[in-house]
Amino acid sequence: MKTFITGGTGLLGANIIRELILRGHKVKALVRRGSDLSGIKGLDIDLFEGDLSDEQNLYKGCKGFDNVIHAAAQTPFGFTRFLDFTDTNIRGTQNMVRAAERANITRMVYVSSCCTFGGGSKECPGTELSEFSGFRFNSGYINSKYLAQQWVLAEIEKKRLPIVIVNPAIMIGPYGSHPGPCEMILKLIRQQIRFCPNGGKNFIDVRDVAIATCNSLTRGIIGECYLLAAHNLSNAEFYNKVTGVFGKAGHKIAVPGFIFNTLGLTGNFISLLTQKDVAFNYTSSRQLTSESYFSGGKAARVLGLPQLPIDNAIHDSLAWHINKYNLINNDLQASFSIDSA
Template sequence: MPTVLLTGANGFLGSHLARELLKRHYTVRTFVRPGSDSRTLMGLPLEFAEGDIRRAADVAAAARPCDYIIHAAALAQINPARSPDVWHINLNGTENVLSAADKAKVQRLVYVGTANVFGFGSQSQPGNETRPYAGYQYGLDYMDSKHAATQLVAKSTLQWGMPVVSVHPTFMLGPLDAKPTSNAMLLELYRGRVPAYTGGGKNYVHVRDVAVATVNALTQGRNGEHYILGNENLSYREAFQLMAEVMLIRPPRIRIPDWLALRYGRLCDLKTQLTGKPALVNSAMMKVAIDGHYFSVNKARQELSLPATPIRLAVQEAFNWFVEQGYLDKVP
């Protein structure tokens, strides 16, 4: 069977990608950092290749021999807003993967980006793959580095003829989020730490749908094309209401005015400067929170057979997993 090198395999999305690949009888070689937490991969029939995505030699060794690569490794850090590590992993790491893919002569590389590299829209007129990057306004190295990496991937197709399809997930929810990452919002809501909401919103998607469409991209989709992987566009008020209903708690009922959210973000920046430690949020995060990051996923539905699992089910499965794993008993 074809061998797929999967970077970031022990992450939230990577854990689902590994399972989807095995389900389709691919041989899966996972690329993970030495000593990193791989509990969500335990018991799976995987090949393990340890290394650092920032080291070209490590990536090249892992890619020999393989038929495909899915590059899902990334550092999705937004607090602090600026960090050299984000650039080293997201941009330099992608450069190393592209080089390894070229040397290994893979049949296709699937690059996992983020929908944030495209211009967002409103709920009535959502953004799509044709809209130019709008994230510069926030000052987040995560968004900027992923945009730069996406451009690098596009350049490799034009200049090298690299067989690449790029997929760009929106905000993922679902089980197996061990760290946790995006699903941490559920825990914060459940513990009563989200007393209010801002006027923005975003597109939400079940992580398993992203895994299915990403694996589909090994054989579906067009070389050099980009696909936003998402599902439901919800305001924060709508999303928190849905999450609260699933977890049987009361949702936050107070909306924070935009001006107050921005002022709070600036105060948090000041606290960070004075203490040298990241505050709960930063001004960049609050700028994001007042905007509506809504997207259309029609292209991925048509060309990558992207499923459309209801977000309510994604929330329910994520919450059930947290309960089963004892996360609700842990109060950080």
């Protein structure tokens, strides 16, 4: 089997590539010029230089391949202009889908996001049937991912393209070229987070997501979406898990959501006055304090999604990032070593 992958240097992509190699696939990864390749260092794969803006180049890249896994996306971490989201997440996806269609790919897996569905409570978590409710966050990332998914679904319906969609929750684990969602873990152990807002999210080991994504090359049903979700944890529960894994109890002060939201609004106000982006704004505070729980039941039944404990993922994510960024003193590094090759 020959598989072409986009977003291969990212947290999920690097793990998918490892899973594909395990399964004996010949892998070609799209990489941008100057990309940080540390997440896929030493792996036996072909690199293909280019980006998502060039459909013809993408076509050249995936021509003759059996599968395409489109895992590249502009993620919401750090400062991002609204246009970056539409360019990469919508236009980039359109280009990849069109290129794969022209190259007569047998199966494509499109990595969307759980945010394209409405989250629920712990008792009644969101499923693939829960309607999108993300406009209230006014987030370029969420809106662009939703629009892209709508477009892909419409294309599948129109042309019966062989595409399966997977919607991962918040992924934790090793090998990312930038920390992404694991940034929160790093902030926690650096004691940069002292307050704990209410709200909560679904967390999953990135390697479980990688396995389910590779499984959907053969097992998923075309035109279906699969939520790759595992553990519903409140912010406090997640913080406790991290401090538990790290072995150092750090007490976090519980703060009601409205205080965070007020700070977020202040951020917007400052941004309005200074005409500059502010890291913490109403969009991020609303997301942080929201409860957005999901069920990965359908993926577990149909795709064989593993849902291993998150503690392992937190441990391995920490170990990788500590090694990668030389974060803390050497004693800590020693107690957190894994094979980074």
